[in-house]
Amino acid sequence: MTDSDATRDKLQGKLKETAGKLTGDKDAEAEGRQQNAEGQLKDQVEDAKAGLKAAGERVKDALG
Known part of the structure:
Protein backbone atom coordinates (compact mmCIF):
# COMPACT_ATOMS: atom_id res chain seq x y z
CA MET A 1 0.00 0.00 0.00
CA THR A 2 1.37 3.35 -1.01
CA ASP A 3 0.34 6.96 -0.77
CA SER A 4 -0.63 6.82 -4.43
CA ASP A 5 -3.07 3.96 -3.68
CA ALA A 6 -4.76 6.04 -1.01
CA THR A 7 -4.80 9.14 -3.18
CA ARG A 8 -6.22 7.19 -6.12
CA ASP A 9 -8.97 5.71 -3.93
CA LYS A 10 -9.89 9.11 -2.52
CA LEU A 11 -9.96 10.75 -5.95
CA GLU A 38 -11.06 3.47 2.20
CA GLY A 39 -8.48 5.90 0.83
CA GLN A 40 -8.61 7.95 4.00
CA LEU A 41 -8.21 4.81 6.09
CA LYS A 42 -5.16 3.78 4.03
CA ASP A 43 -3.64 7.20 4.76
CA GLN A 44 -4.28 6.78 8.48
CA VAL A 45 -2.72 3.30 8.50
CA GLU A 46 0.38 4.62 6.74
CA ASP A 47 0.62 7.51 9.23
CA ALA A 48 0.31 5.10 12.15
CA LYS A 49 2.98 2.81 10.71
CA ALA A 50 5.34 5.75 10.25
CA GLY A 51 4.67 6.92 13.80
CA LEU A 52 5.35 3.48 15.24
CA LYS A 53 8.54 3.15 13.23
CA ALA A 54 9.75 6.55 14.49
CA ALA A 55 8.87 5.62 18.07
CA GLY A 56 10.75 2.35 17.71
CA GLU A 57 13.80 4.20 16.43
CA ARG A 58 13.67 6.60 19.40
CA VAL A 59 13.49 3.69 21.84
CA LYS A 60 16.32 1.93 20.04
CA ASP A 61 18.44 5.10 20.20
CA ALA A 62 17.64 5.62 23.88
CA LEU A 63 18.66 2.06 24.75
CA GLY A 64 21.47 1.96 22.40
Whole structure:
Protein backbone atom coordinates (compact mmCIF):
# COMPACT_ATOMS: atom_id res chain seq x y z
CA MET A 1 0.00 0.00 0.00
CA THR A 2 1.37 3.35 -1.01
CA ASP A 3 0.34 6.96 -0.77
CA SER A 4 -0.63 6.82 -4.43
CA ASP A 5 -3.07 3.96 -3.68
CA ALA A 6 -4.76 6.04 -1.01
CA THR A 7 -4.80 9.14 -3.18
CA ARG A 8 -6.22 7.19 -6.12
CA ASP A 9 -8.97 5.71 -3.93
CA LYS A 10 -9.89 9.11 -2.52
CA LEU A 11 -9.96 10.75 -5.95
CA GLN A 12 -11.92 7.96 -7.63
CA GLY A 13 -14.30 7.88 -4.70
CA LYS A 14 -14.99 11.59 -4.92
CA LEU A 15 -15.54 11.31 -8.67
CA LYS A 16 -17.98 8.41 -8.25
CA GLU A 17 -19.79 10.19 -5.44
CA THR A 18 -20.13 13.37 -7.51
CA ALA A 19 -21.25 11.45 -10.59
CA GLY A 20 -23.82 9.64 -8.47
CA LYS A 21 -25.14 12.94 -7.12
CA LEU A 22 -25.34 14.46 -10.59
CA THR A 23 -27.16 11.46 -12.07
CA GLY A 24 -29.30 10.66 -9.04
CA ASP A 25 -27.63 7.24 -8.72
CA LYS A 26 -27.65 6.61 -4.97
CA ASP A 27 -25.66 3.36 -5.33
CA ALA A 28 -22.81 5.09 -7.19
CA GLU A 29 -22.87 7.90 -4.66
CA ALA A 30 -22.60 5.42 -1.76
CA GLU A 31 -19.88 3.44 -3.55
CA GLY A 32 -17.93 6.66 -4.04
CA ARG A 33 -18.23 7.59 -0.37
CA GLN A 34 -17.03 4.11 0.59
CA GLN A 35 -14.04 4.23 -1.76
CA ASN A 36 -13.11 7.69 -0.47
CA ALA A 37 -13.30 6.41 3.11
CA GLU A 38 -11.06 3.47 2.20
CA GLY A 39 -8.48 5.90 0.83
CA GLN A 40 -8.61 7.95 4.00
CA LEU A 41 -8.21 4.81 6.09
CA LYS A 42 -5.16 3.78 4.03
CA ASP A 43 -3.64 7.20 4.76
CA GLN A 44 -4.28 6.78 8.48
CA VAL A 45 -2.72 3.30 8.50
CA GLU A 46 0.38 4.62 6.74
CA ASP A 47 0.62 7.51 9.23
CA ALA A 48 0.31 5.10 12.15
CA LYS A 49 2.98 2.81 10.71
CA ALA A 50 5.34 5.75 10.25
CA GLY A 51 4.67 6.92 13.80
CA LEU A 52 5.35 3.48 15.24
CA LYS A 53 8.54 3.15 13.23
CA ALA A 54 9.75 6.55 14.49
CA ALA A 55 8.87 5.62 18.07
CA GLY A 56 10.75 2.35 17.71
CA GLU A 57 13.80 4.20 16.43
CA ARG A 58 13.67 6.60 19.40
CA VAL A 59 13.49 3.69 21.84
CA LYS A 60 16.32 1.93 20.04
CA ASP A 61 18.44 5.10 20.20
CA ALA A 62 17.64 5.62 23.88
CA LEU A 63 18.66 2.06 24.75
CA GLY A 64 21.47 1.96 22.40
